[in-house]
Amino acid sequence: MTDLPHVAAAGEGPVRPGLDGRIRHLVSIGALVALGDRHAMRTYMRVAMEAGIGTEAVRELLLQAVPYCGWPRALEGFESLGAVLEGMAGVRTGAHAGPEAGGGLSGEAYFRTVYGAKSDEVLSRMKGHHPALADWVLRHAYGEVLARPGLPPRVRECIAVGMLLVLGTQSTFLSHLRGAIAFGTTPDQLREVLSQVTLHIPEERARWAFALLDLLPEATPAAGGGVP
Template sequence: MGGWSNKRMEDPARGRRNMRQGVAGAGAAGPLDLATAALVRLAAAVAEGDVPELHNRLVAALGVEVPPLWIDELLLQSMLVVGYPLALVAFGVWREVRGSAATGRHAAEPLTHEDWQAWADRGAAVCRDVYGRAYHKLLVSLRALHPALEDLVLVDAYGKVIGRPGLDLRRRELATVAAIAVLGTAQQLHSHLRGALNTGASVEQVEAVLELVGSRLDPELRRRAWEQWEDVRRRKL
C-alpha cells in the first residue's frame, strides 16, 4: 500500500459526489418514501434468508415501482453485508420474480475496469462519506487487523460495489442498517447508523428503518439495535 495508503488519510472534503441524490424522495410515506421503505424491508428479508418472504418483498417492491436496477444494486451490495450464500439465494428468487425480464438488463456499471486507481479513489471517497470523522480510525483499525483488509474494504467493497451509480448512497446505508440489525452485529450496526446520518438520512428516517425491521427481531436484538442508536444520538456522531 505504501504512499497510496497514506494518501487515503488526506483530503477529508473529497468525494461528495452524486451518491446522495434523492434525499427528499417523491411520494413520501412518513419519514421514508415508499420505494426506500420497500428496499429496507427487502434488505431485512435478504439477511433472514426466508425464500417466501423474499418473494413477497420483491413483488411488493415492484408493486411500488422500485426500479429493478435499484434491486439489482441492493442484492449486489448484500454480498458484502450478509455473505455470498444468502445473497445468491436472494438473486435466485429475484430471477424467479422477474423471469425473462431479468435477462439482458443493463447494469449500472460493468465489473471490469482498466484503471484500478479509479476504484481505489472512488472507494476512499465513498468510505470517507460513510464514516465521516471515524474514517481515519477505520483505516488504522483495518491496517492493524490484517494488511490486506484496507484494499479489500476500500477498493473491492466501497470502490467496486458500494460506489456504483445504480443506487444512491443514502438508500444503500439505510438498507445496510436493516440487514445488520437482523444479523445482530452491534459494532457494525453502530458504524452504519452513523453512516446513514453521514450520507444524508434524517434521524426520523433511521428510526423508521429500525421500526420497520423491529417487528422481525427477537427482543434482545431489538433492544441492542436501539441501544446502539441511542449511543450514536448521545455522542452526536
C-alpha cells in the same frame, strides 16, 4: 418472525411521514435477504415490484448484499428475483431503479464519509487484523459496490443499516447508522428503517438498536446525499 402476513403488512400498512416509501421497500427486501428466508423474500419482492420498485434497484441491492451478507445470500437473492420476474411475466413493474441513481464518490470518499474522523483508526485496525483486509474493504466493498451508480449513498446506507441489524453486528451497525446520518438521513427516518426490520429480529436486538440510535447526536447531513 417472518410469516407472510407480517411481510405483506410491511409494504401495505399505513405510511408514516418521513422516509421515502421506495426506501422502505428496499430496506425490507434487504432485511429478508440478510435473514435468508427465501419464501418471504420472494413474496415481498413481488409486493414491492407491484408497488413500482424497479428491477434494477433490487439488483443493486442484491449486489450490495455481497460484502454485507456474503455470496451465498446474494446468490440466493438473485435466484429469488429471477423466480419472481418469471412469475410476473406480463405484469408491469417499476420503470426505473426506484430512488434516483447515485454514484460520483470514490470508494475511499464514501468510506471516510461513513467513518468520519475515525477513518484512519479503522483502516489501521483492519490492517492489523490482516494486511489485505483494509485494501479489500476500500477497493471492493466501497469502491466496487457501495460507490456504484444505481442507488444513492443515502439509500445504500439505509439498506446497510437494515441488513446489519438482522445480522446483529453491533459495531458495524452503529457505524452505518452514523453513515446514514452523514449522507442525509434524519434520526426519525432511521427509526422508520429500524421499525421495518424489527418484524424479523429478536426483541432484545430491537431494543439495543433503538437505544444505540438514541445515543447518536443530531448530525449535519452531507451535501448531495439525499433523495428527493
